[in-house]
Amino acid sequence: MTLTTISTNLSHGGVQGVYSHASTSTNTDMTFSVFVPPHEDGETLPIIWYLSGLTCTHANVTDKGEFREACTRLGVILIAPDTSPRGENVPDDPDKSWDFGLGAGFYVDATQAPFDKYYKMCTYLEKELPELIVSSFPVDMSRQSIMGHSMGGHGALTIGLRNSDRFKSVSAFAPIVSPLNCPWGEKALTGYIGPDKSNWREYDACALIEDGARVSDLLVDQGSKDNFLEEQLKPELLKSACETAGQKLTLRMQEGYDHSYYFISTFMADHIEWHAKKLKA
Numbered sequence: 422m423t424l425t426t427i428s429t430n431l432s433h434g435g436v437q438g439v440y441s442h443a444s445t446s447t448n449t450d451m452t453f454s455v456f457v458p459p460h461e462d463g464e465t466l467p468i469i470w471y472l473s474g475l476t477c478t479h480a481n482v483t484d485k486g487e488f489r490e491a492c493t494r495l496g497v498i499l500i501a502p503d504t505s506p507r508g509e510n511v512p513d514d515p516d517k518s519w520d521f522g523l524g525a526g527f528y529v530d531a532t533q534a535p536f537d538k539y540y541k542m543c544t545y546l547e548k549e550l551p552e553l554i555v556s557s558f559p560v561d562m563s564r565q566s567i568m569g570h571s572m573g574g575h576g577a578l579t580i581g582l583r584n585s586d587r588f589k590s591v592s593a594f595a596p597i598v599s600p601l602n603c604p605w606g607e608k609a610l611t612g613y614i615g616p617d618k619s620n621w622r623e624y625d626a627c628a629l630i631e632d633g634a635r636v637s638d639l640l641v642d643q644g645s646k647d648n649f650l651e652e653q654l655k656p657e658l659l660k661s662a663c664e665t666a667g668q669k670l671t672l673r674m675q676e677g678y679d680h681s682y683y684f685i686s687t688f689m690a691d692h693i694e695w696h697a698k699k700l701k702a
């Protein structure tokens with residue numbers, strides 16, 4: 422697999438890079454960013470995967486996430502993938518809306534035409550990108566954690582729950598906790614997976630927990646002034662699923678914060694510190 426370097430910049434003593442490659446999962450070129458903090462020659466470092474929300478590319482968190490100081494201080498690599506396949510051939514929302522199609526891959530493997538040829542974000546993140554990362558960066562794959570925002574929070578929770586042996590910890594900012602129970606989820610999973618909701622459960626954090634999946638620890642921050650809170654995000658569903666199942670969860674309602682990167686960047690160092698403790702334990 423060949424990696425093309427788009428840019429590298431020195432930051433906080435480490436290297437913030439942006440890279441692209443031809444993906445066999447999505448049948449498109451895919452772009453992602455990696456921050457590698459300063460380290461000794463031959464040393465390998467733990468990883469945090471950061472999955473982004475609707476409309477985002479790797480660039481939103483890379484530009485506005487304010488994660489590099491904490492990553493350098495704690496010696497952790499942060500990887501930020503894109504949120505969907507991209508390109509002229511890739512089918513988009515028929516109405517060109519921002520909550521489906523380009524920038525809205527929902528971290529699933531689509532089974533419905535015409536999306537099934539390209540929208541394989543689950544395989545991309547669970548198999549292809551980790552293999553590329555291990556051959557190209559100084560990573561210790563035995564120490565991985567995952568976090569995300571909104572649709573990316575849903576991605577982090579569901580990929581984390583389905584792969585609990587791979588991730589030491591899972592956290593999210595304002596996640597979509599149950600696509601089965603919100604309009605964004607209804608639209609995306611109907612379009613990508615089809616109308617049979619029994620096939621949605623592996624892509625629904627609450628359903629996965631109900632069905633027995635567990636992770637060692639979960640941290641969620643949710644702003645109280647988030648305009649998507651009541652209709653789309655519904656953290657109370659995650660709280661209730663975790664309480665019923667005995668899944669450990671720290672859910673912090675953050676008074677006055679909205680859905681934006683002003684919120685995320687405020688608590689980013691907290692999340693990196695929380696993951697770093699688990700990664701280094």
Ligand SMILES: N[C@@H](CCC(=O)N[C@@H](CS)C(=O)NCC(=O)O)C(=O)O
Pocket residue numbers: 473474475476477481519570571572680681682
């Ligand atoms: N109206 C917004 C809705 C989408 C939105 O808020 N997306 C969140 C994730 S669900 C985001 O991170 N947007 C990009 C950013 O704030 O940089 C837009 O059109 O961008």
